[in-house]
Amino acid sequence: MLPLRCTPWLVRTTSIAMLTAGLAGCSSQPSPPADVGCADIAYTVYDPAEPFNRGVFAFNRVVDDYALAPVARGYRYMPDFFQTGVHNFVANFGEPKVFINDLLQGNPMRSVNTLGRFALNTTVGVVGLIDVSGKVGIARHTADFGQTFGVWGIANGPIVELPLLGTSNSRDAAGRVLSFVVDPFGSNSDTVETLSTVNLVGGTIDGRAEALPLTDSLQKLPDYYSALRNVVAEHRADFIIDGQRGSPDKTTSQCTGAPADGF
Numbered sequence: 001m002l003p004l005r006c007t008p009w010l011v012r013t014t015s016i017a018m019l020t021a022g023l024a025g026c027s028s029q030p031s032p033p034a035d036v037g038c039a040d041i042a043y044t045v046y047d048p049a050e051p052f053n054r055g056v057f058a059f060n061r062v063v064d065d066y067a068l069a070p071v072a073r074g075y076r077y078m079p080d081f082f083q084t085g086v087h088n089f090v091a092n093f094g095e096p097k098v099f100i101n102d103l104l105q106g107n108p109m110r111s112v113n114t115l116g117r118f119a120l121n122t123t124v125g126v127v128g129l130i131d132v133s134g135k136v137g138i139a140r141h142t143a144d145f146g147q148t149f150g151v152w153g154i155a156n157g158p159i160v161e162l163p164l165l166g167t168s169n170s171r172d173a174a175g176r177v178l179s180f181v182v183d184p185f186g187s188n189s190d191t192v193e194t195l196s197t198v199n200l201v202g203g204t205i206d207g208r209a210e211a212l213p214l215t216d217s218l219q220k221l222p223d224y225y226s227a228l229r230n231v232v233a234e235h236r237a238d239f240i241i242d243g244q245r246g247s248p249d250k251t252t253s254q255c256t257g258a259p260a261d262g263f
Contacts, residue, residue, distance in 0.1 A: 043237035045230060046158050046169075053161035057225050060166055064208075069215075072208035083206065085129045090203040091140060092121045092128025093195065096184035101143035105151045107246040113138060127195070143243060145182075146175030150240035159229060167232050 047053060075083070095118035102111035117133040117140065125132040134140060149171050150156075157170030168176065185192045218227045 043233045044156060045233045046156065047229065048158050049160070053159060053167075054225055056161040056163055057167070059163060060161070061224075063164060068204070068208050069212070072205055072212060075205050075209045076212070083209070086202045086206050087210075088121070088125070088131045089128045090199055090206055091131075092118060092125070093199040094142075094203075095121075097179060097182065098141070098143045100182065100184065101145060101148045104148045105143065105243050105246065107243070110141060110143070110246060113141070141242075144172075144175055145178045146172030146236070147239050147243045149175055150236070151243040156233075156236070159233075167229050169233070169236070172236060 095114050099111055099114040099118065102108075102114055117138050120133045120136075120138070121128045121131060124130075131140070146168075154171050156172075159167065159169055160173050161167055162173065165173075165176070185196065214231070215228070218224055218231065221227045
């Protein structure tokens, strides 16, 4: 049996890797600025390696169809309070990285908002299982290193379909790698290691479950690959705009034409 300290790394390279990168983060989408409609969000898709990407996508779809998606469908039959608790815990565990990106993006209001949420939910909310902050009107938002790079003006780059990690662009893929490296909690506590493992596994399943309505609808289209690729590109363009705006209290459902509660 492997030591406890080894388990987070195994989960990073197996469970979390199985979550399609193009789907990750789409479950709670930011809205565009007030003067920009959903249909007006500009995004570009540069896919020079499309034949290769499609081959990798086919492999990723087999993994999703026979492993991750069935587990996610079963998870959706769990009691609502259980799913809500998992979702809240995962969101709270990720707040320190959101806080770091808020600071890097030069969003002081958002950073204060994030820090307050984390402190309140971790204590009164029992390690984040209860979203006490949301109940008192402190809105949740998300931020990641790919968004930060975009706010800094770094271009999308070409589309890359990574084995097990899925659809992304080169800028966001670099942001994902950096996110794996950055560990705000450190690794000197068995308790933190255990919570990290729970977060990774729970976040993978919960995120994929939220994505099911959208992916199910996209799979009915003639070309699932291009449909998903374009949804991801539009979402990320929307997400960059949200980071540039920097408001902590204006996040709503996504502007992709897909179900708001899906990926």
